[in-house]
Amino acid sequence: MTDHPTTEHRAPRFRERVYAMIRRIPPGRVTSYGDIAALVGTPRAARGVGSALNALPDEHDVPWWRVVNRSGNLTIPPHLGLRALQRTLLEEEGVEFGPTGAIDLDVWGWDGPS
DNA sequence: AAGGTGACTGGCG
DNA sequence: TCGCCAGCCACCT
Secondary structure, eight states: OOSSOSGGGSSOOHHHHHHHHHTTSOTTOBEEHHHHHHHTTOTTOHHHHHHHHHTOOSSOOOOGGGEEOTTSOOOSOGGGTHHHHHHHHHHHTTOOOOTTSOOOHHHHBOOOOO
C-alpha cells in the first residue's frame, strides 16, 4: 500500500475530509466554506476548502455546487464559467435565490451530520 | 525550506 | 448597510 509515493495513499488529508463532508450535504441544501472547514475539524480553514474544491479531479462525485460563502453568495470565479452552472444546479434542486442573488442560509443551510 | 496564491471571513470605517 | 483590509489555512512552486 505504500507503493506509490503519492499523497493519495496516506491517512485522510484535509482535502479528502472536505470532499467526504461535502458528499454528505443533502440535495437542496447548501453549506458555507467555513462551516465545512469547522465540520472537518479546522474552523479557520475556509480558504483551504475553496482550494480543495478548486483542485477537484476531472472525475469525482463531489456535489461542489452545494458550497457557497457565508453570505449565501456564489464566490466561484465567473471566468471559469461555472458560476452560472452552480446556480442552475442549485435551482434544479429547489434552492431559491433572493432578489440580491443570495441564498438564505437560515432556510437552505445544512449544519452538518446530526 | 521559504514565499506566494486563492471557489474565505470577520471586523472596521 | 456596504466595501475594503488583514488574518488564516492548506497547497504548490
